[in-house]
Amino acid sequence: MKAFYAQEQKRHDPKAFLSSGAPQPNPEQPERVERLLIGARDAGCSVVRPRDHGLAPIAAVHTPEYLDFLEHIYARWQRIAEASDEVIPNIHPLARDGRYPASAVGQAGYHMADTACPISGETWESVRWSAWSAVDAADAVLAGDRAAYALCRPPGHHAFADVAGGFCFLNNSAVAAQRFLSNASRVVILDIDLHHGNGTQGIFYQRSDVLTVSIHADPVRFYPFFWGHADERGEGPGLGYNLNLPLERKSGDADFLAALDVAFRRIRAYAPDALVVALGLDAFEGDPFGGLSVSTSGFARMGAAIAGLGLPTAIVQEGGYLCDALSDNLTSFLTGFGATAKL
Numbered sequence: 001m002k003a004f005y006a007q008e009q010k011r012h013d014p015k016a017f018l019s020s021g022a023p024q025p026n027p028e029q030p031e032r033v034e035r036l037l038i039g040a041r042d043a044g045c046s047v048v049r050p051r052d053h054g055l056a057p058i059a060a061v062h063t064p065e066y067l068d069f070l071e072h073i074y075a076r077w078q079r080i081a082e083a084s085d086e087v088i089p090n091i092h093p094l095a096r097d098g099r100y101p102a103s104a105v106g107q108a109g110y111h112m113a114d115t116a117c118p119i120s121g122e123t124w125e126s127v128r129w130s131a132w133s134a135v136d137a138a139d140a141v142l143a144g145d146r147a148a149y150a151l152c153r154p155p156g157h158h159a160f161a162d163v164a165g166g167f168c169f170l171n172n173s174a175v176a177a178q179r180f181l182s183n184a185s186r187v188v189i190l191d192i193d194l195h196h197g198n199g200t201q202g203i204f205y206q207r208s209d210v211l212t213v214s215i216h217a218d219p220v221r222f223y224p225f226f227w228g229h230a231d232e233r234g235e236g237p238g239l240g241y242n243l244n245l246p247l248e249r250k251s252g253d254a255d256f257l258a259a260l261d262v263a264f265r266r267i268r269a270y271a272p273d274a275l276v277v278a279l280g281l282d283a284f285e286g287d288p289f290g291g292l293s294v295s296t297s298g299f300a301r302m303g304a305a306i307a308g309l310g311l312p313t314a315i316v317q318e319g320g321y322l323c324d325a326l327s328d329n330l331t332s333f334l335t336g337f338g339a340t341a342k343l
Contacts, residue, residue: 001043001044001045001046001145001146001147001148001149001334001338002045002046002048002137002140002145002148002149003037003040003041003045003046003047003048003148003149003150003151004047004048004049004050004133004134004136004137004140004148004149004150004151005033005037005040005047005048005049005050005133005150005151005153006049006050006129006132006133008125008126008129009033009126009129009130009133009151009152009153009154010030010033010126010153011030011122011125011126012030012120012122012123012125012126012127012154013029013030013120013122014026014028014029014086014117014118014120014167015085015086015118016118017114017115017116017117017118018114018115018116026116026118026167027167027288027289027321027322028116028153028154028155028167028321029322030153031322032153032320032321032322032326033151033153035322035326035327035330036151036153036317036320036326036327036330037151038327039326039327039328039329039330039331039334040149040151040330040331040334042327042328042331043330043331043334043335043338044334044335044338045149045334047151048136050129050132050133050135050136051132051135051136052132053132053135053136055067055128057131057132057135057175057178057179058128058131058170058175060175060178060179061161061171061174061175061178061203062159062161062162062170062171063161063162065100065162066111066161066162066163069107069111070111070119070123070124070127070164070169070170071124073087073104073107073108073111073119074087074119074120074121074123074124076104077104077108077119079104080104080105084118085120086118086119086120087104087108087112087118087119087120088108088112088115088118089105089108089109089112089114089115090105090108090109091105091106091109092109092110092113093109093110096110111162111163111164112163112164112165113158113160113163113164113165113166114165114166116165116166116167117154117164117165117166117167117168117169119164119169123154123169126153126154127154127169127170128170130152130153130154130155130156130170130172131152131156131170131172131175133150133151133152133172134150134152134156134172134173134175134176134179134314134316135175135176135179136148136150137149137150137176137314137315137316138175138176138177138179138180138274138276138314139179140314141180141274141312141313141314142179142180142182142183142312145312146312146313147307147312147313147314147315147337147338148313148314148315149315149317149334150172150176150314150315150316150317151317152172152316152317152318153317154167154168154169154170155167155168155172155317155318155319156168156169156170156171156172156173156174156175156199156316156318157171157172157173157191157193157195157197157198157199157200157278157280157318158195158197158198158199158224159171159199160198160199160202160203161202161203163199165198165199165224166195166198166199166223166224167319168199171199171200171203172316172317173189173191173197173200173276173278173316173318174189174199174200174203174204176276176314176316177189177204177210177276178210180273180274180276180314181209181210184272184273184274185209185273186209186210186211186270186271186272186273187209187210187211187272187273187274187275187276188210188211188212188213188267188270188272188274188275188276188311189204189210189211189212189213189275189276189278190213190214190215190263190267190275190276190277190278190306191212191213191214191215191216191278191280191318192215192256192260192277192278192279192280192283192302193214193216193278193279193280193282193283193318193319194216194217194280194282194283194287194289194291194292194319195216195217195219195222195223195224195228195280195282195289195291195319196214196216196217196219196224196227196228196244196246197212197214197216197278197318198224198226198227198228200212200214200278201214201227201228201232201242201244202227204238204241204242205234205235205238205242206234206235206236206237206238207237207238207241208237208238208241210241211241211242211243211266211267211270211272212241212242212243213242213243213244213245213263213266213267214228214243214244214245214278215245215247215256215259215260215263216228216244216245216246216247217246217247217248217249217251217283217291217292218246218247218248218249219246220246221249222249222291228244228246229244229246230244230245230246232244241270243263243266245259245262245263247259247292249291249292250291250292250293251292251293252285252292252293252294252295252298253293253294253295253297253298253301256283256292256294256298256302257298257301257302257305260302260305260306264305264309267309268309272311273311273312274311274312274313274314275306275309275311275312275313275314276313276314276316277306277313277314277315277316278316278318279315279316279317279318279320279333280318280319280320281299281319281320281326281329281330281333282318282319282320282321284296284299284320284323284325284326284329286323286324286325287320287321287323288321288322288323289319289321296325296328296329296332297332299329299330299332299333299336300332300333300335300336301336302333302336303332303333303334303335303336303337303338304336304337306337307336307337307338313337315334315337317330
């Protein structure tokens, strides 16, 4: 299996974020890349540099207003007297249906959902290469590969069409799904991150050409709080094309695999042409976020089960934070996926 990654993805190096009102070191660190590369290589992947695809595949899911903001906000922010070293919002609109602010401070609040994704001078370059890794993974599958892995860092599934949040700026899984639609009628995104993929859900919530399915820790007392509940089914043409399967905190392998069985029923009923797996390794029992209790061997069982769907698959990296088993968890999932895939 090919693993797509560019070294520019390490340049984004956020320093802090607020957790329960307290400043904490930002866990979305460049070192994640080194651990994930070890895991991919141990699973037998060959690491390939993605191509520069320009903005077209990214603009297919993100608004031009938002992309202009991401590209230029850091330089604008630095012109503010006594501004922070990184772009961090401090005011947000109660509703986003009013006028668009002209100021950098106002636009930061408009386009950034929380403090978890500060923007530095290197962020724009890193997030583009992360998205291009997802594009090339989809292209490899469209060209005939059974599956491909995109080592996307920064991750993406909390990014909406015009909002960053939760360490995410560009929605790599959405970019991959949209890329598949160049040669497919129906695509499914299966999100198995600890946290609900609220940005992915938002992008496709009124669409029927992409089925979104997410298995995650129950958001009633867990990030992202406002999305990810079981009664969110889609709207308009997308009604019935969104499935959320929230799990109780500390749920382990058996509960996650049972939720996968439910997800598979919906996926098979949709009869998709291709699959995007939004792979979060933060469901691990030893992950710093501590929300679920999936074991390292459990990831292998998850990978094997998903491979059993027999669909052309792009695996897009989402969460999974620094712990001793991070690389082993990726190896376990990819090995499990490759052991039983039949295409």
